[in-house]
């Protein structure tokens with residue numbers, strides 16, 4: 554996909570609560586998607602701000618853990634269609650949901666699943682103008698705040714990704730303040746997801762602009778440098794993680810994801826494990842069998858970008874990060890392991906081939922085996 558950075562980004566501590574950043578919403582109609590926890594913690598104060606600028610808004614508190622195609626089609630029927638903006642305040646799922654709703658508003662008769670890339674039916678290309686999305690990420694990991702992707706799932710078939718420059722958010726308000734009180738588990742898994750986005754887009758053999766090596770290596774460096782303190786509660790490091798997630802989002806928009814995400818997405822098809830956790834389960838396993846020469850390319854790029862810093866060895870640093878939490882081995886039936894393998898072979902070989910190691914059938918099977926009890 555030929556993609557340039559199209560999102561205007563406002564970045565800084567506390568910016569979500571400053572009126573001046575929302576002049577775009579003055580006297581506009583806005584649909585706000587969020588979840589109950591975020592609403593209770595942050596949105597009550599925000600609605601006062603919206604009233605002051607005469608913005609009329611409707612808030613929907615989503616319950617789904619990850620956007621389900623049937624739920625998007627159903628929810629869409631209950632909403633008014635004439636909004637100036639759709640604002641997503643939440644993690645990757647909420648932002649992906651908002652992108653999907655923006656498509657539905659312009660294509661009310663089509664099922665959202667038919668816009669996703671999967672093998673079961675013909676994919677509809679988005680040509681019409683969509684209601685612009687404003688993303689306000691409340692975790693550091695998804696990258697969805699600036700990407701042209703929306704992941705939706707169809708419980709009967711699989712997970713699919715909608716890819717279109719038309720769903721790239723118009724504006725992203727990135728406020729590291731949201732990260733301060735995140736539970737440690739969420740900090741860990743979403744942080745690893747961002748790390749995976751950067752590593753995979755750096756190493757993927759997809760043709761990409763040269764600056765992507767710099768955005769992804771900077772993101773990796775920021776995560777390695779700040780992760781432990783961020784995980785332990787340092788407020789200062791929240792900014793580095795939010796920035797790393799943003800840069801990782803830019804990186805996958807151009808470089809795409811590769812093998813670790815392919816494994817994670819196939820696992821997500823058969824088990825109800827959220828995206829970031831699935832990625833964390835597989836990232837380290839794939840890195841363990843990645844050629845040192847490939848990982849050194851990242852080490853060298855980091856050294857080039859930050860010559861005053863101590864030389865880094867990302868493999869060692871990532872091993873230290875993984876010691877912060879115990880990732881449980883999966884309990885999978887033989888049948889389920891086979892389903893993951895078959896889903897990879899059927900739907901994700903493109904991502905597998907983009908990764909710079911030869912992942913033959915035997916290796917794919919042994920990686921699946923290695924994450925199980």
Ligand SMILES: [Fe+2]
Nearest residue numbers: 746750828832
């Ligand atoms: Fe991801």
